[in-house]
Amino acid sequence: xxxxxxxxxxxxxxxxxxxxxxxxxxxxxxxxxxxxxxxxxxxxxxxxxxxxxxxxxxxxxxxxxxxxxxxxxxxxxxxxxxxxxxxxxxxxxxxxxxxxxxxxxxxxxxxxxxxxxxxxxxxxxxxxxxxxxxxxxxxxxxxxxxxxxxxxxxxxxxxxxxxxxxxxxxxxxxxxxxxxxxxxxxxxxxxxxxxxxxxxxxxxxxxxxxxxxxxxxxxxxxxxxxxxxxxxxxxxxxxxxxxxxxxxxxxxxxxxxxxxxxxxxxxxxxxxxxxxxxxxxxxxxxxxxxxxxxxxxxxxxxxxxxxxxxxxxxxxxxxxxxxxxxxxxxxxxxxxxxxxxxxxxxxxxxxxxxxxxxxxxxxxxxxxxxxxxxxxxxxxxxxxxxxxxxxxxxxxxxxxxxxxxxxxxxxxxxxxxxxxxxxxxxxxxxxxxxxxxxxxxxxxxxxxxxxxxxxxxxxxxxxxxxxxxxxxxxxxxxxxxxxxxxxxxxxxxxxxxxxxxxxxxxxxxxxxxxxxxxxxxxxxx
Ligand SMILES: *[C@@H]1O[C@H](CO)[C@@H](O)[C@H](O)[C@H]1NC(C)=O
Ligand SMILES: *[C@@H]1O[C@H](CO)[C@@H](O)[C@H](O)[C@H]1NC(C)=O
Ligand SMILES: *[C@@H]1O[C@H](CO)[C@@H](O)[C@H](O)[C@H]1NC(C)=O
Numbered sequence: 001x002x003x004x005x006x007x008x009x010x011x012x013x014x015x016x017x018x019x020x021x022x023x024x025x026x027x028x029x030x031x032x033x034x035x036x037x038x039x040x041x042x043x044x045x046x047x048x049x050x051x052x053x054x055x056x057x058x059x060x061x062x063x064x065x066x067x068x069x070x071x072x073x074x075x076x077x078x079x080x081x082x083x084x085x086x087x088x089x090x091x092x093x094x095x096x097x098x099x100x101x102x103x104x105x106x107x108x109x110x111x112x113x114x115x116x117x118x119x120x121x122x123x124x125x126x127x128x129x130x131x132x133x134x135x136x137x138x139x140x141x142x143x144x145x146x147x148x149x150x151x152x153x154x155x156x157x158x159x160x161x162x163x164x165x166x167x168x169x170x171x172x173x174x175x176x177x178x179x180x181x182x183x184x185x186x187x188x189x190x191x192x193x194x195x196x197x198x199x200x201x202x203x204x205x206x207x208x209x210x211x212x213x214x215x216x217x218x219x220x221x222x223x224x225x226x227x228x229x230x231x232x233x234x235x236x237x238x239x240x241x242x243x244x245x246x247x248x249x250x251x252x253x254x255x256x257x258x259x260x261x262x263x264x265x266x267x268x269x270x271x272x273x274x275x276x277x278x279x280x281x282x283x284x285x286x287x288x289x290x291x292x293x294x295x296x297x298x299x300x301x302x303x304x305x306x307x308x309x310x311x312x313x314x315x316x317x318x319x320x321x322x323x324x325x326x327x328x329x330x331x332x333x334x335x336x337x338x339x340x341x342x343x344x345x346x347x348x349x350x351x352x353x354x355x356x357x358x359x360x361x362x363x364x365x366x367x368x369x370x371x372x373x374x375x376x377x378x379x380x381x382x383x384x385x386x387x388x389x390x391x392x393x394x395x396x397x398x399x400x401x402x403x404x405x406x407x408x409x410x411x412x413x414x415x416x417x418x419x420x421x422x423x424x425x426x427x428x429x430x431x432x433x434x435x436x437x438x439x440x441x442x443x444x445x446x447x448x449x450x451x452x453x454x455x456x457x458x459x460x461x462x463x464x465x466x467x468x469x470x471x472x473x474x475x476x477x478x479x480x481x482x483x484x485x486x487x488x489x490x491x492x493x494x495x496x497x498x499x500x501x502x503x504x505x506x507x508x509x510x511x512x513x514x515x516x517x518x519x520x521x522x523x524x525x
Pocket of ligand 3: 242279280281
């Protein structure tokens with residue numbers, strides 16, 4: 001060891017406590033120091049959905065079972081340890097890097113009461129008594145999501161003792177090696193986030209929230225008064241990569257809290273509008289209809305625009321009743337190397353906004369102090385009151401399906417967009433825009449599509465320009481249009497084609513479904 005290496009060794013020794021050597025599971029009362037050969041009589045198993053290889057998802061609960069396969073061969077003692085296999089060959093036995101190997105948890109069940117936390121070894125459970133046992137169940141909660149340990153492995157290792165002389169350890173039937181499953185959670189947006197987008201066009205999208213929360217698909221602890229069930233409005237925005245409507249691990253904004261607590265959209269809308277900016281922040285306010293029992297299966301939709309500065313979108317939909325749970329997507333990227341993302345569907349699962357306590361839909365709630373960060377509703381909770389008691393995310397039925405699809409692309413012609421990137425069927429630039437010298441970004445013309453194809457009212461006039469700061473400068477203005485229902489309501493969503501074909505004459509007004517569009521404006525000082 002050269003001197004610099006030695007110094008690093010000293011520093012590391014000081015930084016990491018010298019507690020965790022590989023656990024010696026040898027039973028303290030053993031009279032024979034060597035384990036016997038197991039020959040498949042005793043076996044440890046883990047319930048995972050992955051058939052072909054043993055892998056785990058972060059932050060999930062798994063059931064680990066220790067079983068005696070022969071009716072005449074019970075075991076009396078056992079120990080199960082969760083450990084980092086990389087530690088085996090650690091050269092320095094005084095130090096160990098503390099890896100998160102998850103937690104073992106004893107259960108208050110017939111087959112669970114037989115175990116307690118070990119005092120001999122870390123991350124280990126052992127027998128509580130000397131009784132004969134044929135089966136022991138415990139839980140293992142996998143390590144938390146942690147990008148640094150992409151290839152992390154965890155080993156579960158068991159010792160089983162029939163008596164002082166016959167015991168088993170380090171046997172292949174008593175070892176489970178688990179590899180972290182690095183696939184993104186099933187509700188992640190399908191595209192990778194990009195910080196800057198080089199597409200020389202704008203695009204218009206439709207986002208549709210299809211609620212799936214029901215007694216049939218989510219029977220456990222389903223609210224007792226379904227008449228009160230519903231979602232809040234769908235709210236969100238298209239935005240730049242620097243804007244966050246909500247995000248796992250961050251605190252919920254005051255506006256989001258108001259939406260979830262009182263179903264009041266005003267504050268979150270204001271927050272979104274306040275962040276409207278030409279090259280940053282938000283662009284379009286997304287607002288979809290509120291759906292309530294018995295129409296919770298009716299979709300809620302909205303249109304929005306994106307451009308190369310605002311190429312992501314986020315939405316939230318509150319769940320009622322619930323402590324502070326919501327469905328949504330965060331920073332869904334629409335700018336891809338192949339152009340604007342065409343379409344997709346993702347399942348949505350509940351998130352906990354972190355400011356109200358409560359484990360069930362109808363829990364008596366209290367303000368969480370201090371507020372926690374936004375996190376997944378504890379799936380695989382150990383609390384029997386939780387609707388997700390001992391469930392894994394992959395077993396849970398989605399609470400909604402979010403669809404997003406590209407409607408139109410508007411190529412941009414301007415100094416900053418070279419013709420190489422422009423698409424061939426370019427829209428001629430709008431003459432009105434040329435007068436507005438202050439605008440650096442070319443503003444595209446409104447959709448050239450025949451609006452009669454969808455059941456929509458005309459746009460209202462643009463509202464007056466409200467500057468973002470002070471009384472002049474850049475600001476935003478809004479206009480709205482109503483989505484109309486075709487006369488034949490029943491056909492409405494079963495066949496989208498019929499909706500598209502119906503003319504405005506065959507439409508009537510659907511309440512509360514203003515589509516909002518925003519644009520930048522400038523007030524001369
Ligand atoms: C530890 O060393 C042994 C012998 O060199 C080797 O067979 C084993 O694979 C190593 N284990 C790990 C986890 O690296
Ligand atoms: C939401 O809150 C605002 C401000 O307090 C209030 O003016 C508005 O009426 C509320 N909206 C609803 C639907 O309660
Ligand atoms: C957008 O805002 C963020 C944070 O406010 C800032 O770091 C970033 O540089 C801005 N981006 C642009 C393109 O102005």
